[in-house]
Amino acid sequence: MSETPAGTKSSLQQVREQIVALLPRLRRFGRAITRHPSDADDLVQISIERALLRYEQWRPEAPFHSWMFGIMRNAWIDEARARGRQGKVLAPEEAGLDVPDNASEAQLRMLSVQKAMATLPEEQRLAVALVLVEGLSYKEAAEALDVPIGTLTSRLARGREALQKQLE
Amino acid sequence: MQFSDETLMAYADDEVDADLRRQIEAAMALDPSIAERIAKHRNLRVDLGAAFNGVLDEPIPDRLLDAADSSPTAATVTNLNAARAAKQRAAHPRRWSWVEWTSIAASLVIGILAGPHSAAAGAFRFVCNQRRRHRRAGRAVGRTHRSGRRR
Numbered sequence: 001m002s003e004t005p006a007g008t009k010s011s012l013q014q015v016r017e018q019i020v021a022l023l024p025r026l027r028r029f030g031r032a033i034t035r036h037p038s039d040a041d042d043l044v045q046i047s048i049e050r051a052l053l054r055y056e057q058w059r060p061e062a063p064f065h066s067w068m069f070g071i072m073r074n075a076w077i078d079e080a081r082a083r084g085r086q087g088k089v090l091a092p093e094e095a096g097l098d099v100p101d102n103a104s105e106a107q108l109r110m111l112s113v114q115k116a117m118a119t120l121p122e123e124q125r126l127a128v129a130l131v132l133v134e135g136l137s138y139k140e141a142a143e144a145l146d147v148p149i150g151t152l153t154s155r156l157a158r159g160r161e162a163l164q165k166q167l168e
Numbered sequence: 169m170q171f172s173d174e175t176l177m178a179y180a181d182d183e184v185d186a187d188l189r190r191q192i193e194a195a196m197a198l199d200p201s202i203a204e205r206i207a208k209h210r211n212l213r214v215d216l217g218a219a220f221n222g223v224l225d226e227p228i229p230d231r232l233l234d235a236a237d238s239s240p241t242a243a244t245v246t247n248l249n250a251a252r253a254a255k256q257r258a259a260h261p262r263r264w265s266w267v268e269w270t271s272i273a274a275s276l277v278i279g280i281l282a283g284p285h286s287a288a289a290g291a292f293r294f295v296c297n298q299r300r301r302h303r304r305a306g307r308a309v310g311r312t313h314r315s316g317r318r319r
Contacts, residue, residue, distance in 0.1 A: 019236045024224045032220050044232055049240040113219035124214045138183050157174045
């Protein structure tokens with residue numbers, strides 16, 4: 001373990017600063033992958049705690065967002081497994097996905113897209129969220145998901161096809 | 169020339185190499201349906217942005233800024249399940265679980281320091297009696313001794 005030269009920040013401090021800078025995108029990613037808006041910030045909080053616990057695992061030459069999105073994805077998968085084991089039924093649709101009476105076309109479209117994302121299988125939803133919502137390259141997204149690029153692109157393609165079908 | 173949907177998606181995502189890009193662009197000039205398919209893929213990205221980008225403009229909740237500042241230990245990492253369960257309990261009060269009786273009793277021990285005739289002491293005695301009644305009520309709530317043996 002190398003020592004920190006005097007005058008440079010510890011890597012823990014670097015990770016804290018990277019997290020704060022990335023917070024808006026982490027919240028957006030959370031909204032895209034969790035089925036219920038109230039879960040999104042909970043997931044971000046858990047992921048921040050895990051990242052700070054494991055800060056030594058981030059290699060500074062690697063893109064921070066790939067590492068951080070990978071932590072969020074793992075935390076979400078752990079959560080989905082825990083719910084599956086307990087046979088928990090997902091909570092009913094949150095208020096907020098209700099359509100207001102005077103909704104504009106743009107608002108209706110937003111809600112349809114959010115709902116369509118929620119119906120995707122986890123793998124496809126994660127791929128779509130990383131590439132199309134967060135704008136990661138195929139390589140970065142594959143790293144975040146810890147899969148080969150071919151796996152990422154096929155999940156992405158299936159997710160997009162499913163979304164297009166639902167939104168036609 | 170035929171291109172798979174996945175190939176055109178990669179083109180829309182700027183993920184094809186220079187050679188493939190040239191081939192697709194050459195084919196596009198002759199076949200308008202290729203441009204239509206690419207436009208569909210690009211529009212989906214725009215729609216997804218519209219659906220989720222709003223959160224970028226929201227103020228960051230304090231608890232997330234606090235979390236970034238904190239010094240978590242393995243014991244304090246939030247469990248999403250527990251967070252959701254806590255919210256549900258707040259919204260829908262129900263018969264208390266065994267775990268909750270125990271933690272309520274433990275926290276009331278602090279109240280005992282206020283004196284044996286205090287309200288806290290009275291509440292503690294009430295909770296202890298409830299636990300005894302609860303235990304006699306049945307095996308449904310099992311309890312494992314610290315050593316791991318069930319009692």
